[in-house]
Amino acid sequence: MEAPLSVQPLNKLNIFATKGVQMRTFHLTWLTFFFCFFGWFGIAPLMPLVREQLHLDKSQVGNIVIASVSATILARLVMGKLCDTLGPRLAYTILLVVGAIPVLLIGTSHSYESFLLFRLAIGVIGASFVITQFHTSMMFAPNVVGTANAVAGGWGNLGGGIANMLMPLVAATFVALGYVDKANSWRPAMVVPGVILLIMAVLYYRYTVDTPRGNYADIERNATASKAGTFLLALRDYRTWLLALAYGACFGIEITIDNVAAVYFVDHFGASLVMAGVLAGIFGFMNIFARGLGGIVSDRAGRAYGLKGKWLLLSGLLVLEGIGIAIFSLAPSLTLAIAAMLLFALFLKMANGCTYSIVPFVNKRAIGSVSGVVGAGGNLGAMLVGFLFKSATISYSTAFLYIGVGVAAVGGMVLLVRLVVREAVAEAPESPLALA
Template sequence: MDATLPTQQPLSRLNVFATKGVQMRTFHLTWLTFFFCFFGWFGIAPLMPLVREQLHLDKGQVGNIVIASVSATILARLLMGKLCDTIGPRLAYTLLLAVGALPVMFIGLSNSYQSFLLFRLAIGIIGASFVITQFHTSMMFAPNIVGTANAVAGGWGNLGGGIANMLMPLVAAGFVALGYVDKANSWRLAMVVPGVILLIMSVLYYKFTEDTPRGNYADIERTASIKKKGTFLLALRDYRTWLLALAYGACFGIEITIDNVAAVYFVDHFGATLVAAGLLAGVFGFMNIFARGLGGIVADRTGRAYGIKGKWVLLSGLLVLEGIGIAFFSMAPSLALAITAMLGFALFLKMANGCTYSIVPFVNKEAIGSVSGVVGAGGNLGAMLVGFLFKSASISYSQAFLYIGFGVAAVGAIVLLVRLVVKESAEVATEAPLTLASA
């Protein structure tokens, strides 16, 4: 009706070089914020050899720290999914960033295993940023492109984990070179950097984003007819939510586990230096710059050709290939072959991440945030469970990766089997409206 009307609608195409309009401004801010959340979440991972030496940690304690780093995220993702449906992604993200920055900055105060474990547990809440990013992107893009938009935003955000593995050893070394701290304590000062960045992003997110293309929840709720009560139960009652949570545990759950243990694995198993191990682990995370987005693109095209059922078949196949690749990685006799296998399974893993969240918005259009939260929590639950393999005194890291490979392939087969056996009475069509923009 007026010239501003198109800006009130979700975008039907994604131009990553565009910056005008609330949709693209939100897109770029949400993936960038997610990037720094991942950077802060896994910033300590490549520095763990230093922490392990200074705090005299054994393998079991390191394993408990890995488990703790992903445990708090489970409840945080469930909570943030619900908050996205109620107070909106803008306020939810601002709150999460402001609170999550504190343990990131102050983990350097740890002087014992117990205090470090508690700080690592608290840092895990910023992993819930993923749910808000996926929800906010779903609000800003139309159904025909939402899978691609979610995957690109998620992939570029996940890239923060890889960049953290690459840069944090260099940040720590930089503080040593400047004479501010010795090498043994360099990890303490290094972690202040991502914490400060998170506080800055909380201000930017509050100031420059909106909940939907039509405005913030506080403004549009006066006329909106959709009521956001009971969305969590809607999500829990649908078996597809749980199936996607299982699948996400087998792809994203493995990703954040590798983000946590890869540097230690390369140091201990292949004798790599701290900086070299961080760079190698960073290569795994760096593939998010294209691989998760590729999964979303392929999933959207599959959905247009074969519907939602085609996306499920694609997800199953990606998980099986991921599992096979992890098994080969576990048996690699040399560093070169291990890197090759890692690049192979990383491609399928990250594509599976993107494919999973190309399906999420179509499970229940009235509970996108809650479905996203439950599925995201499933990813962290998977990471927590496999974390127990890495703390066992009787299982080597190589054996743990082999068991994980078999398990991931089995999950892929389960996804396909369930979708073939269960008959759908109704499936949200890819043309169905997804957001409050239709209210």
């Protein structure tokens, strides 16, 4: 492996740069995360086919949605700890290999129970987000880490939107080539993202390093955080829990919509499978700029008003997101629903970026654990709202209305807590290289 060109985190982000260990790692990290999201939600736009073939009812589909995000909660906690101990390079490689297995095998399901278990196992891939944010934090200085984290996260999340767009076409291609009929086309289609995950495992292990100074195994590291227990350091700070709550109200809603949007557009507006996938894909495609925009605006708010400015921005974005979701739930036509979706998607994805622009400032000795707990909060939020979509008495549109009200309430809660609890010291984090 080539020697790092610099041992310092970068203090600026040039997305067109590819030279240097920092930018090479940045691009490989977001690209790997992109394919993780692609594999995680690859089956989502194909659920109408799965539902018909396996004879699933509304409650069973709801259980599958819940399962898809449940395993991620524990996996994110584990990966946060592994980032602090093994390092992001090995942690990501392990996750990619393990996550590829259920993606490759879900096509062998012939019953509700087996499909549910495979969908649960695939959710482990969602822990890739924690590693992505940790690794990016290691490569960039505090003045730009929020922007870098948001861009990497946003471009990675884009994989969910692209999956909604492309997977119906991948399935249709297998049908056109004569390998399977339409009813079974989802089975070979899922092999495609599984193989890609294995390829990314090889690339990540070979071409990234843990820090600009080298891999954890090759450098002398400060063990203070490990001795104190990084999880304890993270859990003792109320800001970790507040960010986890906020992330449940933005990212948790995002992955829920990634799961149910295609089904909602088919059932509620009569859209075709391909059209529903495209519409759901538009929601995810906004990650190409919206999450990064949230990080950029948050970094600027931080430079102008300190950490308080970042928190106030996060609160405002959550309130606006909640209002937009409520409007989406009440939209009487497909056109108005699309417009409302674009509106709340902007605020939701900006809130995602804003949340993780604050994470590196919570505890410099436990960045991985803080990132893991906050990330787990996002999936816990998705799991909880998933119960709304399995209820036999609550329609999808009513569920979205409840979600909108809840998200706005969380935004108000974030504002209230930050007004009541004073910041002890608005201290910028040391470079993550303090861990090394």
